[in-house]
Structure formats: structure tokens, C-alpha cells
Amino acid sequence: MRGKFTSAVCLFVYCLIFFWVLGFGYRLIIGSLSYLLTDEWAITKAELVRVFYLGGMTGCIAWLGILIFKILDKFKKKPPSGS
Numbered sequence: 242m243r244g245k246f247t248s249a250v251c252l253f254v255y256c257l258i259f260f261w262v263l264g265f266g267y268r269l270i271i272g273s274l275s276y277l278l279t280d281e282w283a284i285t286k287a288e289l290v291r292v293f294y295l296g297g298m299t300g301c302i303a304w305l306g307i308l309i310f311k312i313l314d315k316f317k318k319k320p321p322s323g324s
Contacts, residue, residue: 253308260297267290
């Protein structure tokens with residue numbers, strides 16, 4: 242149980258860091274390109290990045306919620322089996 246829990250938490254943290262870095266990098270690139278290209282293009286790309294970034298973060302948060310419910314389910318008191 243401990244090994245699975247630790248690997249699941251590590252996977253969640255890696256996903257969180259991945260989406261945060263990806264979103265920050267894309268915002269930085271699009272922000273710098275908006276000076277070179279038209280504003281319409283930058284606004285369109287920024288909207289796509291926002292949707293992707295927030296979707297990824299929402300997925301990570303939902304996955305964490307499922308993980309917490311599974312862990313709480315493991316710690317539920319089980320009825321006595323010797324009745």
C-alpha cells in the first residue's frame with residue numbers, strides 16, 4: 242500500500258509540475274511573439290493555451306480528489322467478520 246501511495250503522489254506532483262511549466266512556458270513564448278505578430282494571433286493562441294493549461298490543472302485536481310477518496314475508503318472501519 243505504501244509503495245503504491247508514494248508512486249501515485251509522485252506521479253501527481255510530476256503532472257502538476259509538468260502542466261505548470263508547460264503553461265508558463267507557452268505564456269512566455271506567446272507573450273514575446275505578440276510583439277512580433279498581430280494582436281489577433283496572440284489573443285487566439287493565448288486562449289488555446291489557457292484552455293489547455295486550465296484543463297490540465299483541473300484534471301490533476303480531479304485525479305487528486307479520486308486518490309483521496311480511495312485512500313479514505315481504505316481506512317474505513319470494516320465490520321467484524323467473526324459473527
